[in-house]
Amino acid sequence: MSVPVGGGAEAALGAVRARLARARRVAALTGAGVSAASGLPTFRGALGFWREHRAEDLATPQAYARDPLLVWEWYAARFHAAAAAAPNGAHLHLARLEAQLPDFTLVTQNVDGLHARSGSRRVLELHGNLTKSRCERCGHLDALAPGFALPPCCSRCGSRARPNVVWFGEHLPERAFEAAAAAFSRAEVALVIGTSGVVEPAASLGRLAAQRGAVVVEINPEPTPLTPYATLSLRQDAVSGLHALLGPLTPPPG
Structure with a gap:
């Protein structure tokens, strides 16, 4: 189900929020759209x-x-x-989510290093840095x-x-992608945020999670090849979509 900016379907969004609140195993995939609010252009x-x-x-x-x-x-x-550039609300939301979960893996196609600068520690950089x-x-x-x-x-x-x-025509780091695939295979909830869904093999991770029975949430202003597999598609930018899904940012624990 797609939920446009300012749209309804609050029941569907509420159900996904509740499932995420119960989840212990969550994986996220991010693309260039996550860093757009930091002033870095997408591809x-x-x-x-x-x-x-x-x-x-x-x-x-x-x-x-x-x-x-x-x-x-x-x-x-x-x-x-x-x-x-400075990390934006999307980076910070994901860092907070990691701090709340026993099993959280953040997989990124980005090479800008902003996830680490926001406080994320379990980051797999598929395309280098x-x-x-x-x-x-x-x-x-x-x-x-x-x-x-x-x-x-x-x-x-x-x-x-x-x-x-990692340049076009080169292989991804094998261990990093294996770890990413394992995380999406076991995830109860998978988040796919700000990525076009056309660059393989990273684009396969959301489909893999869906095939394993995970709740898949896509956050992207436009439909992507992942949309038919998503439990919920929020047609919003990364910051707004994560705010809608996770609520206001709160200080990190401790």
Whole structure:
């Protein structure tokens, strides 16, 4: 059932709230829409990154091999935008939810690091994290600092480093996706928030939860391929949708 912004269906929303309140095992998947309220553009919306850049020009191994400096300039701009951004209410809602549950897993397609900065601890970053670089030779990770040199070099061996992200055509971190699939398989309630639902294999997680009998809540202003599988679809942005589902933000326990 879809519930539009300001719409009815309070009974359906109330039933999902009650089920979430009883749940002990919850999994959440987030996409770029979760960070939109922090001022970071989504990838496929009207103001998305791909409106100005083609993915094949910037986010593939072939693009990096062809022009590593161009790719690094783009990722440096994104790094500085993320560093200047603050976690928003959606990030904070999910951090609070984690603190209340014995089994909560947050899976994100985002690479901006805002979930960790909001206080979330059990985060699986399927697409990497642009706040770090990864050595092309030894694989060592280095935290990036504002104003870092382009391209950065590995602090361990001195070789050139690449962005620590998963590009189109590359495999996801195997252990991270296995952990994500396990979390969605055992979840009583699954939340899918601010993601287009078209990038596989992450998009399969919501379907997996639905097939295992979980209550699936989708929060997205537009319908997605997950919508037919969702128990409830809130046609709202991430902040408003989580507020509707979870209520006002409260201080973290302790």
